[in-house]
Amino acid sequence: MEDVLLKVNNVSRHFGGVYAVDGVSLDINSGGIWGLIGPNGSGKSTLFKTILGLHQPHGGEIFFKGQNINSLAPYKIYDLGVVNAFQVPRLFPSMTVLDNMIVAARQQQGDTLYNSLFKRRKWQEQEAELIDEALRILELIELERYAFAYASELSGGQRKLVEIARSLMAKPTLLLLDEPAAGVNPVLGKKIFEKLHELSNDGTTFFVVEHRLEILFEFASWIYVMDKGKRVAEGKPSDIVDEPAFYQAYLGRA
Numbered sequence: 001m002e003d004v005l006l007k008v009n010n011v012s013r014h015f016g017g018v019y020a021v022d023g024v025s026l027d028i029n030s031g032g033i034w035g036l037i038g039p040n041g042s043g044k045s046t047l048f049k050t051i052l053g054l055h056q057p058h059g060g061e062i063f064f065k066g067q068n069i070n071s072l073a074p075y076k077i078y079d080l081g082v083v084n085a086f087q088v089p090r091l092f093p094s095m096t097v098l099d100n101m102i103v104a105a106r107q108q109q110g111d112t113l114y115n116s117l118f119k120r121r122k123w124q125e126q127e128a129e130l131i132d133e134a135l136r137i138l139e140l141i142e143l144e145r146y147a148f149a150y151a152s153e154l155s156g157g158q159r160k161l162v163e164i165a166r167s168l169m170a171k172p173t174l175l176l177l178d179e180p181a182a183g184v185n186p187v188l189g190k191k192i193f194e195k196l197h198e199l200s201n202d203g204t205t206f207f208v209v210e211h212r213l214e215i216l217f218e219f220a221s222w223i224y225v226m227d228k229g230k231r232v233a234e235g236k237p238s239d240i241v242d243e244p245a246f247y248q249a250y251l252g253r254a
């Protein structure tokens with residue numbers, strides 16, 4: 001039996017009388033790229049924010065590695081290994097790319113006052129290790145030459161890549177990506193997914209919202225379809241294209 005990493009069980013989230021997420025259930029197993037698709041307003045981003053703890057569910061349960069995370073604060077969910085990369089990159093423009101990368105690392109020794117004052121050697125050693133790790137990830141996405149450039153100097157596509165790379169600095173078990181190929185040319189979009197596929201072979205699981213279906217379907221192992229707050233279909237990409245609910249969601253007809 002495959003290992004269920006994330007279980008969303010009959011989860012709902014409403015705003016007033018409008019249900020943005022309405023009784024959604026899905027499982028994400030360890031490994032690979034998992035897709036979440038649907039037209040604008042179908043509830044995909046709200047579901048992501050609910051998983052991340054940015055919204056509290058009004059019904060149902062969310063489990064990560066068997067632990068109920070419904071009531072956990074976002075930073076505690078982050079500490080468990082559930083990490084998010086924003087659709088619109090939120091880099092610190094006046095900091096270098098390298099510094100933007102390092103700030104995302106979890107459990108830094110110098111974060112506490114005591115360690116910063118009395119365990120200088122310990123946090124300096126860790127910082128050196130983090131620099132090496134950040135440079136390795138930047139090399140993976142072929143942006144190592146921009147390590148000491150300010151984030152404000154990057155192009156839109158480069159910022160998108162650094163946003164994803166920064167999230168990898170947290171060594172996530174599960175990485176949620178909201179439209180990683182949005183706003184970039186098709187060649188770069190495919191390149192991003194090729195990198196995600198490589199990283200998925202190293203143990204990181206990706207759960208991806210994406211409107212560039214031709215790219216997502218090439219790399220995802222399983223697809224969930226949402227429409228009007230509900231999960232209306234699921235399956236392998238080759239099966240989804242023959243699913244009437246898929247066409248109903250996007251075209252309004254089967």
